[in-house]
Amino acid sequence: MLFITFSLTGVIWLSQSLKFVEKLINGLPVSTFLYLSLLLLPEILRYTLLLGLFFGTLFAFNKLYSDSELIVMWAAGLSKSALAKPAIYLALIIALIMYFLGFLLVPYGNRTVTELRVAWQDSLAAVVLREGVFNSLAAGVTVYVREKTSTGEMLGILVHDERVPEKPVTYMAERGAFVKTEEGPRFVMHVGNLQEVSKDDAKLSLLYFDQYTLDISQFEKKSGARWLSPEHRYIWELINPEDSERVQQEARKLNAELHQRIVLPFYAVALVFIALAGVMGGEFSRRGRSRRMTVAAAAGVLLLISAMALFRATAQPALVTTALYLLPVLISFAAAYLASGRQLWFLDNKIAPDNLANGEPG
Known part of the structure; x- marks a missing residue:
């Protein structure tokens, strides 16, 4: 189970982390990159844990069956229910782990990733400028940096501002750096000049400076209050959301997210019962159970696909919600019935005396 879970999680995590690779190349600190990537893990684990549990149980019990160890344990007096208890x-x-992930870690990770990405994109004090490339600081504002030192200082700076097409301005400096101040972020440049061209009369104004401070707070995006989407909300924020017009408009999505977090862990039990039914159901055969294993694997995957479809369905909320809860329960009972040899074995943990006398598994 751990091997399958970590393998699937690693593949998905790498694919999801690619969205931060460009920012890493642009200068995003490695520690921040790893932190953002780790915040994606809870959302991924919610589904890879289910697959790992299902295929891990299927593999382990099939191995016991193929090596006749299940037959030996049945003959020694262990019932099917006793053998299935560890898996259950x-x-x-x-x-329980999935409830912890869904109620706390997943919304925390989603919310933190979004906040960090917005802060990274909106804050020009932390803007990343690539060396030797014309970087767009804002609409009509282009910045070029020849080289960046390990201390954060920039060498060979050119800033071209053409937000006012009639009077474009170009700043050139030998060195400079971003500086945070109480009034906002500033771009301090040393030893350079300012060139302003008036296109009306074709006049060039030139100003040389030893130090020039450019106010870049005007380029910052002003972020207002953000709407918390359902996947970014904690469980209590889904149960008792704020009273607003947007909440009324998105009420269906909020309820769908709430039910998904509650019902998804149910599928862990249903998948284990399907795996047990694929191995322990029916009569013993020395030819193996490749067909039954294939059917069980397909049934488990189909169950997850059906659950994903129900999570996305919004046409008839009442019917969809009912089906969402009934599906894992009904599948669990049906699989338990098949695994027991067509009897509800979890209600009887003992082997019938007649079965013991005949050497048959209970």
Whole structure:
């Protein structure tokens, strides 16, 4: 289970982390990149844990069956329910972990990633300028930096501002750096000149300076209050959202997200029962159970696909919500019935005396 979970998580995590690679190349600190990437893990683990649990259980019990160890344990007096208990207990533990992920870690990760990305994009004090490339600071404002030192100082600076087409301005400086002040971010340039061209009379104004401070707070994007989307909300924010017009408009999505977080861990138990049914259901055969294993694997994957479809469905909320809760429960009962040899074995943990006398598994 751990091998499958970590393998799937690693592949998905790498693909999701690619969205931050460009920012890493542009100068995003490695520590920040790793932090942002780790914040994606809870959302990924919610689904890879389910797949890891399902295929891990299927593999482990099939291995026991193929090596005749299940037959030996049945002959020694262990019932199917006794053999299945470890897998069921593990499913319950995974369900609890998924509740912890869904209620706390997933919304925390989604919210933090969004906040950091917005802060990174909106704050020009932390803007990343690539060396040897014309960087767009804002609409009509272009910055070129020849070289950046390890201390954050920039060498060979050119800033071209053509927001006023009639009077474009060009700043050139030998060195400079971004500086945070109480009034906002500033771009301090040393030893350079300012060139302003008046296109009306074709006149060039030239100003030489030893130090010039450019106010770049005017280029910053002013972020207002952001709407918290359903996946960014904690469980209590979904149960009792704020009273606003936007909440009324998005009420269906908020309810769908709430039900998804509550019901998704149920599928851990349902998938384990499907795996047990694929291995322990029916009569013993020395030819193996490749067909039953294939059917069980397909049934587990189909169950997850059906769950994903129900999570996305919004046409008839009442019916969809009912189906969302009934599906894992009904599948669990049906799979348990098949795994028991067509009896509800979880209600009887003992082997019938007649079965023991005949050497048959209970």
